[in-house]
Amino acid sequence: MDLNENKNDVPEPVNTPGQSPASELYRHLxxxxEEFDKKLDGGQCVGVRLIPAGQSVTFQVTALGYCDPNLIIFGGITENGLEVQLLQHVSQLNFLLMAMPRANPKEPKIPLGFIQ
Known part of the structure; x- marks a missing residue:
């Protein structure tokens, strides 16, 4: 599965004049x-571990977007190769950036998919 082919499934950011919590959080994320990714070796990629309601979900981040005033959107691939898209309210955002092994380390590293 080509991880880049799904990157555009995350909606383009939408700004609402006068309201910017999601876009500010997006810039910070x-x-x-990107700083975290620079520290990783060639066999690793940026992953996110979410712990909603006592469960744990880990996935490689391939896309990140937002919809102002309060929605952050993550796209990615789970460790099992399943495509995921997380829509998260800015007030409930809580996750762990982590290094995870790349699915295909012999292929070129996929850059983080930030939609601006």
């Missing part, structure tokens, strides 16, 4: 994730 982007900066942190």
């Amino acid at each position: 982007k900066k942190r994730a």
Whole structure:
């Protein structure tokens, strides 16, 4: 499965004049994730571990977007190869950036998919 082919499934960011919590959070997340990614070796990629309602979900981040005033959108691939898309209200955002093994380390590393 080509991880880049699903990157555009995350909606383009939508700004609402005068309201910007999601876009501000998006810029902060982007900066942190890119800094984290620079520290990883060639066999690793940026992953996210979410712990909603006592469960744990881990996936490689392939896309990140937002919809102002309060929605952050993550796209990615789980460790089992399943495509996921998480829509998260900014007030409930709580996740862990983590290094995870790349599914195909012999193929070129897929850059983080930030939609601006």
